[in-house]
Amino acid sequence: MNDKRVLGKIQNPQERIKNFSEVELGYTKEEALKEANRCLQCINPRCVKGCPVGIMIPEFIKYIKEDNIEKAYEVISKSSSLPAICGRVCPQEKQCEGMCIKGLKGDAISIGALERYVADIALKNNFTSVKNIKKNNKKVAIVGSGPSGLTCAGELAKKGYNVVIYEILQKPGGVLTYGIPEFRLPKSIVEKEIESLKKLGVEIKCDVLVGNSITIDDLSKEYDAVFLGTGAGLPKFMGIPGEEANGVFSANEILTRINLMKAYKEEAKTPIKKAKKAYVIGGGNVAMDAVRSLKRLGVDAHIMYRRSEEELPARKMEVYHAKEEGIIFDLLTNPKEILMDEFNNVIGMNVINMILTEPGEDGRRGVIEDEKSIHKVDCDMVVMALGTSPNHSALKDTEINLSEKGLIVVEESKTSHDKVYAGGDAVTGAATVILAMEAGKKAAHQIMEELK
Ligand code: FAD
Ligand code: SF4
Ligand code: SF4
Helix, strand or coil, X not given: CCCCCCCCCECCHHHHCCCCCCCECCCCXXXXXXXXXXXXXCCCCXXXXXXXXXXXXXXXXXXXXCCCXXXXXXXXXXXXXXXXXXXXXXXXXXXXXXXXXXXXXXXXXXXXXXXXXXXXXXXXXXXCCCCCCCCCCCEXXXXXXCHHHHHHHHHHHHXXXXXXXXXXXXCCCCHHHHCCXXXXXXXXXXXXXXXXXXXXXXXXXXXXXXXCCECHHHHHHHCCEEEECCCCCEECCCCCCCCCCECEEEHHHHHHHHHCCCCCCCCCCCCCCCCCEEEEECCCHHXXXXXXXXXXXXXXXXXXXXXCXXXXXXXXXXXHHHHHCCCEEECCEEEEEEEECCCCEEEEEEEEEEEEEEECCCCCEEEEECHHHCEEEECCEEEECCCEECCCHHHCCCCCCECCCCCECCECCECCCCCEEECCHHHHCCCCHHHHHHHHHHHHHHHHHHHC
């Protein structure tokens, strides 16, 4: 039996750095069938244990083998309301695929790519998995339209609850819309998955800042329950001299301007200056998204990371794609100071080389500065991708408990406020789409249990 996974087609690197279209093109029918046929249909499927929402993976793959995509979609939809998104952006190598038995001796089954194959066909053909919803008279407000809020909304709506989502931005989707770039997750896919939630009766009110235009107190009077899925969108900075210069951005701001506001286009209402040379500071997935987006705008785009390639926290596939696209990695280097001209525009950085130390108790190697190695690099843009923390604007004038790290404290999914539940990055700190979805689903079930 062939143990190599079937690889779908991808856009050529030289072409794709000139556009924002999706890099991975997805399986054709022949490719999907071939890959599905590699699955052993395990009786005790390890892969399912690796999926935070417990999709019955062998079952949906069996339907792909039979070319019954409607049934395959029905199986996936029982556990996930955003499969076209998860199939694309889940860190599968650490989850379902990381557990697949085939991975022990060869390549794991490409579960994510197969899920995407099914979901894309379902979206194209308007398959619906939920029919005959019987409405009840209970009302739930959701704050935030990221994956946790959308999933919570979907679960409740399927059971007949009246759900209204409040979102501060002009478009729903949270990080799916403003963070993850088009070339990894087309916005048309996000829009379609949100449309299918609307068809379940979910109402979405955009441009509403909860905590200002309307408060949690107002919502808890008007609704039977409130779910907070407000994410972790507050960027961290380094606290080094010069960070106030024109041309220093957070990765979130750059990505929002590119993804949501298309600010790189000539006709944009709030255009961004296109840099000649930019350094993105950090080595995670957000850093890769920012640097690859800048490359597509024609910028000489670099990653600057203080550890070595082995410690890069980004997914291996993202690093591989970034390298293929000509991103330059300045490793074992860290900024000390951002330099600016008399008009406060960035003109470069003083940076220092770093030396790796032995691994600490957590198994992670530390770094120390090589004091004599300070040198200057030229650039006209610096983008900080150093992680994010929650922004609790929604909690204004409430006494909802926060942890020492500033995360919302929950018991199961309930906050210290009797009618308010929470989940996703606002509770865990920056994590993943599927974990946020799992939290939204868990909260929905607790809400339903308590409102019975
Ligand atoms: P979010 O997606 O952050 O959504 C929160 C929403 O709440 C936002 O829309 C926000 O505007 C809204 N909001 C906040 N405060 C208020 C308020 N007061 N009133 C009204 N609305 C409010 N994860 C993966 O699994 N795979 C990836 O490939 C991946 N790539 C990523 C790339 C980037 C650039 C980033 C930033 C993150 C990435 N992640 C990825 C992480 C993942 O996107 C998050 O873990 C996930 O989106 C968290 O979901 P959430 O629902 O908790 O919050
Ligand atoms: Fe794997 Fe994510 Fe799909 Fe679960 S939702 S099966 S973890 S790709
Ligand atoms: Fe198929 Fe792998 Fe899951 Fe077994 S563990 S059912 S081979 S996907």
